[in-house]
Amino acid sequence: MRGSVVSNRVSKNDVPVPKRSTYESVISGENKKGSLRRNAGIKAQEDGVKVVDECGFPIPGGEEGACEYLKYREKRDQKDSKLGALFSKATISKEVAFGALRTGTHVTSITKKKFRTMVQSGAVPRELRGALWAAVSGAVKKQDNYNANCPSGHYYSDLIKKNATGKLLPFYEEILRDIPRTFPEHAAFRKEENRIKLERVLHAYARRNKIVGYCQSMNFVTGWLLLQMDEESAFYVLTSIVEDYCAGCYSTNMLSVQVYQKILEDMMAVEAPEILKFFEDQNVALQIISTKWFLCIYVNILPSDTVLQIWDHFFLEGPVFLVKIAVALILIYSSQILQANDPLNICTLLNSLCARTYDAKNLIKRAQKLGEDFTQEKIEALKITHRNEILKEVEDIRQRRDLRNLSQLTDFTQAQLKKMLTQFMGIARENKSDGLDAQQFGQVICRIYPHMEGNDPTIITLFKAFAKQGGDRIDFKDLMVGLSIIKKGTVEEKLELCFRSCDLDNVGMISKAELSYLLRGLYKNVYQTTNIAIGGSRRQRKSLEQFVDLCFKNLDQDHSGYLTFESFKKAAMLEPEILQCFLLEFPRRPRGGSMAQKPNSFQAFKEKPGQKEDNISIDSDSQSYSSDFTSEMPPTWQPDKEALSCPLCFTRFFPVVFRRHHCRYCGRVVCGTCSSQNVPLPKLGFEKPVRVCDSCWEEEILPHSRPSDILPAISSSKLE
Numbered sequence: 001m002r003g004s005v006v007s008n009r010v011s012k013n014d015v016p017v018p019k020r021s022t023y024e025s026v027i028s029g030e031n032k033k034g035s036l037r038r039n040a041g042i043k044a045q046e047d048g049v050k051v052v053d054e055c056g057f058p059i060p061g062g063e064e065g066a067c068e069y070l071k072y073r074e075k076r077d078q079k080d081s082k083l084g085a086l087f088s089k090a091t092i093s094k095e096v097a098f099g100a101l102r103t104g105t106h107v108t109s110i111t112k113k114k115f116r117t118m119v120q121s122g123a124v125p126r127e128l129r130g131a132l133w134a135a136v137s138g139a140v141k142k143q144d145n146y147n148a149n150c151p152s153g154h155y156y157s158d159l160i161k162k163n164a165t166g167k168l169l170p171f172y173e174e175i176l177r178d179i180p181r182t183f184p185e186h187a188a189f190r191k192e193e194n195r196i197k198l199e200r201v202l203h204a205y206a207r208r209n210k211i212v213g214y215c216q217s218m219n220f221v222t223g224w225l226l227l228q229m230d231e232e233s234a235f236y237v238l239t240s241i242v243e244d245y246c247a248g249c250y251s252t253n254m255l256s257v258q259v260y261q262k263i264l265e266d267m268m269a270v271e272a273p274e275i276l277k278f279f280e281d282q283n284v285a286l287q288i289i290s291t292k293w294f295l296c297i298y299v300n301i302l303p304s305d306t307v308l309q310i311w312d313h314f315f316l317e318g319p320v321f322l323v324k325i326a327v328a329l330i331l332i333y334s335s336q337i338l339q340a341n342d343p344l345n346i347c348t349l350l351n352s353l354c355a356r357t358y359d360a361k362n363l364i365k366r367a368q369k370l371g372e373d374f375t376q377e378k379i380e381a382l383k384i385t386h387r388n389e390i391l392k393e394v395e396d397i398r399q400r401r402d403l404r405n406l407s408q409l410t411d412f413t414q415a416q417l418k419k420m421l422t423q424f425m426g427i428a429r430e431n432k433s434d435g436l437d438a439q440q441f442g443q444v445i446c447r448i449y450p451h452m453e454g455n456d457p458t459i460i461t462l463f464k465a466f467a468k469q470g471g472d473r474i475d476f477k478d479l480m481v482g483l484s485i486i487k488k489g490t491v492e493e494k495l496e497l498c499f500r501s502c503d504l505d506n507v508g509m510i511s512k513a514e515l516s517y518l519l520r521g522l523y524k525n526v527y528q529t530t531n532i533a534i535g536g537s538r539r540q541r542k543s544l545e546q547f548v549d550l551c552f553k554n555l556d557q558d559h560s561g562y563l564t565f566e567s568f569k570k571a572a573m574l575e576p577e578i579l580q581c582f583l584l585e586f587p588r589r590p591r592g593g594s595m596a597q598k599p600n601s602f603q604a605f606k607e608k609p610g611q612k613e614d615n616i617s618i619d620s621d622s623q624s625y626s627s628d629f630t631s632e633m634p635p636t637w638q639p640d641k642e643a644l645s646c647p648l649c650f651t652r653f654f655p656v657v658f659r660r661h662h663c664r665y666c667g668r669v670v671c672g673t674c675s676s677q678n679v680p681l682p683k684l685g686f687e688k689p690v691r692v693c694d695s696c697w698e699e700e701i702l703p704h705s706r707p708s709d710i711l712p713a714i715s716s717s718k719l720e
Contacts, residue, residue: 130229139236410484435473465501509562635667
């Protein structure tokens with residue numbers, strides 16, 4: 001298909017440059033083949049069509065419809081003959097009488113005021129109509145400007161050349177599918193050469209405006225233009241319609257069409273409230289009926305002679321006139337519409353009635369009367385109001401879709417996400433941005449975790465991990481995904497988050513300095529102390545530097561000075577106390593103080609008893625994160641599969657003869673030798689003695705307990 005079309009296009013080395021404007025040839029009558037309409041007309045009867053109108057379209061309704069059309073045409077011709085008598089003198093031409101004077105090569109002297117006089121008197125010369133539309137719509141000026149700014153001086157010809165030799169556009173196949181569907185019963189479009197013209201114009205515009213590209217119904221508008229004017233003129237008039245008159249109608253969301261449909265409902269509510277209610281009762285949406293009307297500008301909807309006159313007014317008044325025509329059509333046929341009793345019958349009846357609306361004068365007169373209640377100022381105000389309403393609806397739909405997808409991606413409910421999005425947008429608006437920079441991110445984290453400071457190393461590293469590909473801003477999705485990992489992510493996800501934040505130079509490996517930097521910040525925030533001592537009992541503890549050296553000694557097998565992610569995971573598993581840092585989990589009792597003094601901020605994401613599901617906030621004024629954790633909960637047990645060694649005596653494995661035990665105080669897995677104490681922990685819900693590790697016994701339980709609380713437990717433990 002492409003080969004046959006290209007062969008009919010202008011070749012790369014032979015681009016025709018029109019020496020005279022097509023507008024001049026239309027007026028002078030020298031270009032008899034410029035308009036497809038001239039070659040159609042009644043001559044289409046030779047192609048097997050019994051009756052066609054002057055534009056070459058078949059008359060619907062069979063014999064009855066043909067008689068109705070011929071009767072209308074006879075009356076119209078009588079009126080035209082009277083008008084033609086005004087120009088019977090050879091010294092006065094129609095274009096001179098109405099000011100359609102040629103200056104240079106264009107019809108430039110026609111203004112909208114002069115054109116309005118012609119339209120109101122019903123004396124628009126048929127042979128001049130295409131040229132007049134081009135002049136009034138601004139297409140002539142566009143052609144001059146684009147040719148002047150084009151290196152070759154012929155903008156449209158260059159577009160054709162690019163389409164013939166350049167890369168195919170995304171809309172290419174869609175345009176090809178719609179070419180055979182464009183006026184298939186019209187004699188002119190059964191010819192290959194005319195279908196190629198239509199394809200060239202549509203492809204040229206798609207290349208010119210890649211944002212709009214191609215939208216269905218543009219084929220009918222372009223085909224209609226080709227019936228009135230030559231190919232190049234049709235391209236520039238199409239440009240004026242899509243980009244000026246109907247801007248936003250042929251976009252992806254058809255925003256302007258939705259705006260005009262809202263105005264149509266407003267007019268119907270005033271002019272025909274009973275029909276509007278009838279449509280609502282019958283579940284007939286005006287949007288379904290009017291979308292094709294507005295996008296096709298009534299082409300293929302109304303008889304061609306009626307469409308010609310509507311287009312005359314359209315170029316004078318703009319797309320609002322199309323809305324008035326829609327109301328007028330419904331008012332004219334209101335009695336027939338009210339007799340229908342089925343949505344499908346209503347639409348079919350309306351299409352049939354529209355196709356036989358030959359009395360354009362009465363239709364336009366009814367439409368113009370609507371301007372008495374809907375002035376231009378009122379319509380402009382309605383356009384602004386409805387545009388804002390539609391944009392808000394579109395944003396709400398997009399937001400609900402995004403929140404639904406995000407709720408599936410994270411551990412938050414849609415209600416929680418919606419509340420946090422409102423606060424996120426408030427922060428972003430305050431800073432006139434669409435995301436959070438490092439400083440704003442620090443403010444949010446400090447609101448959630450009050451014990452942190454804005455310049456905390458943990459916040460800086462978390463920002464880097466949350467941001468995509470080293471970006472300098474975090475959007476709402478990035479923030480929620482990261483917080484969801486912190487809240488309830490898997491061990492793998494949390495370790496990966498920490499690894500990304502640790503990999504400061506984005507090379508997929510971390511150095512000793514990077515690991516030490518991250519660990520120091522995490523340890524301080526998790527354990528609320530800068531006195532870092534890792535692992536074992538009091539006598540076996542190591543400093544942070546010693547722990548990092550040990551990790552690199554055992555896991556950096558190639559001695560490169562870097563750890564991969566797999567090696568990083570093994571390093572985290574070596575010491576449960578460090579693993580707890582990387583998993584961003586706060587112990588229930590920090591070293592050196594009670595939980596009431598130092599609340600577990602990350603637990604704020606967990607629902608309190610009696611707390612509603614959506615009671616979550618990132619606002620500093622919210623009470624959701626100021627929970628009192630004086631009533632302690634048992635710690636989360638370390639999974640057995642993650643316990644590769646005892647954290648106190650460093651027994652590498654747990655064979656069958658050496659049982660593993662969970663410390664009921666810290667949740668770590670230790671060997672039996674390092675968990676010889678059994679004491680009650682009433683604050684954690686254990687009234688009877690339970691097993692605890694030697695580290696918790698020596699450093700947490702014994703220093704903060706009274707002898708009377710633990711001596712009975714020790715005695716019973718020894719007796720057992």
